[in-house]
Amino acid sequence: MLSEIERRELEDAVKSYPDKRGAAIDALLTIQRRRGWISDDSLLEIAKFLEVTAEDLDSVATFYNLVFRKPVGRHVAFMCDSISCWIKGCEQVQEQIKKLYDVDLGQTTSDGRLTVLPIACLGQCERAPAVMIDQDVYGDVTPEKIEQIVEKYK
Amino acid sequence: MERPLTQHIHPDGTTRTLREYVKEGGYRCLERLAAGLAPKDVQRLVTEAGLRGRGGGGFRTGTKWSFVPMGPDAPKPKYIVANGDEMEPGTFKDRVLMEGDPHGLVEGMILAGYAIDAEIGYIFLRGEYHLSAQRLNQAIAEAYAEGYLGKPLPGTGFRFDLHLHASAGRYICGEETALINALEGKRAVPRAKPPFPQTVGLWGQPTIVQNVETLYNLPHIINHGADWYHRLSRTQDGGTKIYGISGRVTNPGWWELPLGITARELLERHARGMADGVRFRGLLPGGISTAFMTEEHLDLPMDFSSIPPEIGRLGTGTMIILDDQTCPVGFVLNLEKFFARESCGWCTPCREGLPWVAKLLTSFEAGRATSDDLSLLEMHAKWLAPGHTFCGLAPGAMAPLQSALKYFHDDFERHITSGGCPWSRKSAQRRILV
Numbered sequence: 001m002l003s004e005i006e007r008r009e010l011e012d013a014v015k016s017y018p019d020k021r022g023a024a025i026d027a028l029l030t031i032q033r034r035r036g037w038i039s040d041d042s043l044l045e046i047a048k049f050l051e052v053t054a055e056d057l058d059s060v061a062t063f064y065n066l067v068f069r070k071p072v073g074r075h076v077a078f079m080c081d082s083i084s085c086w087i088k089g090c091e092q093v094q095e096q097i098k099k100l101y102d103v104d105l106g107q108t109t110s111d112g113r114l115t116v117l118p119i120a121c122l123g124q125c126e127r128a129p130a131v132m133i134d135q136d137v138y139g140d141v142t143p144e145k146i147e148q149i150v151e152k153y154k
Numbered sequence: 155m156e157r158p159l160t161q162h163i164h165p166d167g168t169t170r171t172l173r174e175y176v177k178e179g180g181y182r183c184l185e186r187l188a189a190g191l192a193p194k195d196v197q198r199l200v201t202e203a204g205l206r207g208r209g210g211g212g213f214r215t216g217t218k219w220s221f222v223p224m225g226p227d228a229p230k231p232k233y234i235v236a237n238g239d240e241m242e243p244g245t246f247k248d249r250v251l252m253e254g255d256p257h258g259l260v261e262g263m264i265l266a267g268y269a270i271d272a273e274i275g276y277i278f279l280r281g282e283y284h285l286s287a288q289r290l291n292q293a294i295a296e297a298y299a300e301g302y303l304g305k306p307l308p309g310t311g312f313r314f315d316l317h318l319h320a321s322a323g324r325y326i327c328g329e330e331t332a333l334i335n336a337l338e339g340k341r342a343v344p345r346a347k348p349p350f351p352q353t354v355g356l357w358g359q360p361t362i363v364q365n366v367e368t369l370y371n372l373p374h375i376i377n378h379g380a381d382w383y384h385r386l387s388r389t390q391d392g393g394t395k396i397y398g399i400s401g402r403v404t405n406p407g408w409w410e411l412p413l414g415i416t417a418r419e420l421l422e423r424h425a426r427g428m429a430d431g432v433r434f435r436g437l438l439p440g441g442i443s444t445a446f447m448t449e450e451h452l453d454l455p456m457d458f459s460s461i462p463p464e465i466g467r468l469g470t471g472t473m474i475i476l477d478d479q480t481c482p483v484g485f486v487l488n489l490e491k492f493f494a495r496e497s498c499g500w501c502t503p504c505r506e507g508l509p510w511v512a513k514l515l516t517s518f519e520a521g522r523a524t525s526d527d528l529s530l531l532e533m534h535a536k537w538l539a540p541g542h543t544f545c546g547l548a549p550g551a552m553a554p555l556q557s558a559l560k561y562f563h564d565d566f567e568r569h570i571t572s573g574g575c576p577w578s579r580k581s582a583q584r585r586i587l588v
């Protein structure tokens with residue numbers, strides 16, 4: 001069941017749109033912020049609130065890569081793999097993460113600490129390669145620096 | 155040299171506050187509206203200024219607005235949407251503006267709304283831009299508190315409401331009709347055109363979708379006029395442009411400069427040339443949906459009118475540099491993998507063709523390619539050309555491929571004859587360079 005706070009947040013989100021459906025993405029992201037990901041149960045609750053079918057909402061949820069329909073770790077590292085970062089060696093940074101934490105793209109460490117995902121250009125190309133962990137962006141990342149960065153996220 | 159869009163942006167990355175913004179002339183246009191500048195006058199000024207959309211297409215903003223129904227019988231409400239999706243790889247200019255000067259976007263949105271008589275605005279922001287979201291939310295709240303938003307503007311009777319929509323990923327959301335679907339809470343697949351959003355857009359109402367940088371130009375055009383705006387540029391397109399450079403150059407970054415500056419000036423003067431140990435081979439002038447340019451094009455003015463269409467187009471104005479230590483085939487493979495992943499899947503040529511292209515390029519890198527594969531790549535560039543797919547994503551994906559096949563043909567051949575990527579042997583060296 002949606003908690004009181006969640007319900008209030010969703011009601012708030014709906015205010016920006018002429019119909020409830022307009023808030024579908026905001027609603028998914030709002031609940032995800034609280035619960036970490038969108039389980040089938042969460043999906044049903046949100047669909048009910050928005051007065052759309054769960055299938056319809058799932059077609060939206062599965063379209064967007066920042067909506068997680070599977071559990072993720074306590075932290076998520078988004079590794080930019082677009083061109084400017086590729087030129088500057090993002091593949092080596094990712095290899096280093098794999099070596100240090102035994103986790104490949106799309107996977108979560110066995111202790112549930114870190115999920116590593118690829119991401120499209122983070123708009124930080126002048127300081128490539130770039131990585132975003134949760135909401136924090138790091139530029140000019142190197143294989144040498146990445147451990148120190150990830151260690152801030154326990 | 156005037157830099158109206160960025161001169162007050164703090165170099166240390168902190169944001170420009172409301173107080174500074176107002177002290178330095180912000181929201182002053184609203185007084186001009188109160189003094190009798192009608193929506194049609196704003197439209198006329200923007201048309202005379204020759205403002206062209208900064209989202210990549212360079213469409214004339216005044217012309218675009220002219221299709222919106224106006225007058226007492228026009229449908230209500232109308233919408234104005236800022237396109238802040240900025241997911242085109244290599245592009246980071248809108249972020250610089252939104253983080254550095256969020257009130258500039260609020261004021262630009264009020265003016266665009268006024269010009270087309272749209273009472274509701276949305277800023278469609280890519281989900282990864284958390285800092286922009288935070289700063290824009292604060293700016294919107296301040297603008298409500300000051301009465302710039304949510305109350306009739308003095309002397310005009312025009313009232314404007316503005317919302318921020320944080321998106322949830324997917325490059326296709328930047329395409330304006332896909333963006334409209336995303337804002338309605340749907341899958342972001344493009345819509346058929348016509349009808350165009352100017353008449354049938356968000357929730358079926360007349361809608362203008364405008365790039366963030368385009369909107370930042372509006373207050374300056376209204377304050378200083380069309381002649382001043384033309385004088386800012388070196389060519390027939392008015393104004394300045396936020397240019398950027400990424401890749402292996404000495405000083406990657408962004409600069410606001412007169413439209414029409416040459417790629418050579420950007421590369422040599424502003425980016426201070428190539429990084430130590432590498433040489434220039436080519437560039438994508440503005441994001442990865444533009445065609446390569448090479449040495450012979452470096453003296454072309456980088457604007458919307460001067461680049462011959464058979465060579466390419468400016469795109470977003472943020473260049474990506476290809477150097478001689480980077481494999482052009484590997485470079486294009488990276489681009490095509492991006493496009494294949496980001497295809498929305500709605501139409502078959504793009505959904506099936508892009509992964510095929512990526513697979514073919516992978517076979518070049520792996521040393522499995524034959525000359526038949528080269529012809530298959532050439533064919534795809536034709537099959538996915540404009541007019542064969544539902545939206546511009548796939549044709550955009552073909553621009554760098556087709557031009558790479560032209561300019562770097564020998565390198566593709568070498569992958570076939572030498573049974574793999576001639577650059578991969580240099581990867582150890584590459585690591586040192588990084």
Ligand SMILES: Cc1cc2nc3c(=O)[nH]c(=O)nc-3n(C[C@H](O)[C@H](O)[C@H](O)COP(=O)(O)O)c2cc1C
Nearest residue numbers: 207208209237239240241328329330364365368546
């Ligand atoms: C696949 C695709 C992605 C796009 N992404 C963006 C984007 O991120 N930002 C943007 O302003 N325009 C983007 N556009 C262009 C928009 O459709 C639209 O033309 C633009 O926002 C209009 O604004 P302007 O007239 O101010 O340039 C994209 C187009 C395509 C085909």
Ligand code: SF4
Nearest residue numbers: 498499500501504545
């Ligand atoms: S061209 Fe690609 S992105 Fe555009 S509608 Fe077709 S499948 Fe979707």
Ligand code: FES
Nearest residue numbers: 080085122124125
């Ligand atoms: S390509 Fe990685 S941040 Fe732009």
